[in-house]
Amino acid sequence: MLLIFPPIAKACEPPAGIARLAGALQANNIPCRLWDANLEGQLWLLEQQPEADDTWTGRAWRSRQNHLAALRDRRTYANPGRYATAVNDLNHLLLMAAKPLQAEVGLADYRQSDLTPVRSTDLLQVAARPELNPFFPFFQQRLPQLLDGMTTVGISLNFLSQALCSFSLIGLIRQQYPQIRIVVGGGLVTSWLSRPDWQNPFGDLIDHLIAGPGEGPLLALMGHNTSYCNSLPDYQQLPLQQYLSPGLILPYSTASGCWWNRCSFCPERAEGSRFLPLPIPQVLAELQQLVQQYQPTVLHLLDNALSPALLQGLIKQPSGAPWYGFVRFERQLTDPQFCYALKQSGCVMLKLGIESGDQAVLDRLHKGIELEMAGLILENLRAAGIAVYGYLLFGTPAEDEAAARRTLAFVQQHHAAITFLNLAVFNMPLFGDEVADYETELFYEGDLSLYTGFKHPKGWGRGEVRRFLRQEFSRPPEIAAIIRRDPPQFTSNHAALFVP
Structure with a gap:
């Protein structure tokens, strides 16, 4: 099973949800991989040179690696001005890199043209046209290796800022890997499913939606004993040295x-x-x-x-x-x-x-x-x-x-x-x-x-x-x-x- 944390969320710490799920799966001898597509996607987008050539963009582009290093250095947090420059420049670079696709990407938010994550027709629209997402080349590049040998993908959708990118990723998987089973859970999905008027608009796209803590339902879907869910979270497969913080x-x-x-x-x-x-x-x-x-x-x-x-x-x-x-x-x-x-x-x-x-x-x-x-x-x-x-x-x-x-x-x-x-x-x-x-x-x-x-x-x-x-x-x-x-x-x- 491949567990994915999609863009966009603050990439300063590893995602706790998929680490907890990984611990439960592995305690029940179910192999799994973890993919923090949020962190990796932001780092990938920061390496895509923006088309804009204004003074701010040029300076930020030349300094991007220094800014990333600064956010991983404890000394920066004793200098609020240096910290703010690094954060604002990186945020600007993400914005400029996504601008040609009419998207607004930041370190903590995501918008795409006039689409909204609170409208199911818009989420289905981005799933039908995943190539319009600024992370599409990154998704397409990484998925073949990550999905090798996998039968199921689990996506942790917690925030509105992740919804449009999540459905672009879901649409890409559904188009290019139709045999893969897609399971989606997380805080935002839990909120959707709690609506008294909920009627699932994603039945043709997503195989299973899970509300609340996902360990038990996920183990049941994988056909395993659900009696052992409370296991130690496993962060080892995540890129712990790359998060935008000084230490873990x-x-x-x-x-x-x-x-x-x-x-x-x-x-x-x-x-x-x-x-x-x-x-x-x-x-x-x-x-x-x-x-x-x-x-x-x-x-x-x-x-x-x-x-x-x-x-x-x-x-x-x-x-x-x-x-x-x-x-x-x-x-x-x-x-x-x-x-x-x-x-x-x-x-x-x-x-x-x-x-x-x-x-x-x-x-x-x-x-x-x-x-x-x-x-x-x-x-x-x-x-x-x-x-x-x-x-x-x-x-x-x-x-x-x-x-x-x-x-x-x-x-x-x-x-x-x-x-x-x-x-x-x-x-x-x-x-x-x-x-x-x-x-x-x-x-x-x-x-x-x-x-x-x-x-x-x-x-x-x-x-x-x-x-x-x-x-x-x-x-x-x-x-x-x-x-x-x-x-x-x-x-x-x-x-x-x-x-x-």
Whole structure:
């Protein structure tokens, strides 16, 4: 079996999904190959000299290998200006290389003419004409060797930015290798299949679509015993020295779903995702094995929110490597000694969904966050030396302009404890429990869209929110400094590397 991670996603760490699948397949004596077509495809496209001859393109082209080397050098992350130049030049080169085919390729996104990944007819269109994809020559060159002896291809489709390239690749395989069975899973496919109105438009193109964790269904498709799925992820077949980071960032997931699972308008809850954690002793043992085997620069724990029990386990049995991940504002973090213990366990950064600085908004959204406690936690993490990547969500139905200003005041009050910020505008899940309470309108035109527009009950629409963020929220010098600190393109995936 050939497991593929397609373009485009941030190529700074190996794909965790296909590594986990590979471990399960090989534990059941099923041979498999791994292909990170995302990383390899971006590196290939960077070697295609663009037609444009303007000053920026020429300079970037001549410096491309130096820029790649810089992103793999830890010293670059002590020089934000050098880092930004490397990232912006490489992003520009990808854009210029794909431009003749009316595509926009970047380090973190992909667009193709007027096609959209939320419309099944567009995905079928790119599958019918794979030669119009800028990666087509690369796909055509690599597939004969990779598919030699393979009977099945598994494609991990997680993000909208991967969808158009994934279907171009699927179309090419279907045209030139009709005997190959095609299986597609991943986060985006899981979201599609969770739609209550789902009717598969890809039946003639894809043999099997898999929702949720894929180990069991994939083993069953391969005709093997499904009783042994929880095996150590296998990253060995991936080009671990080529990722765009200084040393290996090793991703690892301890659970699927979210242990809290109570937030209003949560896409996970709208999709009915269950919280399925691995046993904590298994997690701690696997992390130590992976650290010993791969010697990563940092561990990226991928969970929607690391559980309090797991944080306790990481303190008692550290992995031996620096790590970062998403957590909630839990009461255990109000203890300064607990935060210091997390730091001693290797924690360099925590991602925290602050969401709002207005208590009434947080209560309406069932976030389970008390602002006074959140402020104390932020200060405890600062004192312990743990960086904070904070997430704010504006434009929820519970918010108005006054509430947004209270968020601004909260961030100003705790700016010294917030290292990075992500500012997001609220998207309403199309099939959430709450959507019936609002007057909805078209958001994305497409039968695969997962979100709906809505008329804000307080007149606090997307335009007003964006204007507030641009003209008011981002203006105070202490907040502007946090926003400027965010790594371009790679954002939270590289942020921990900037922490001293």
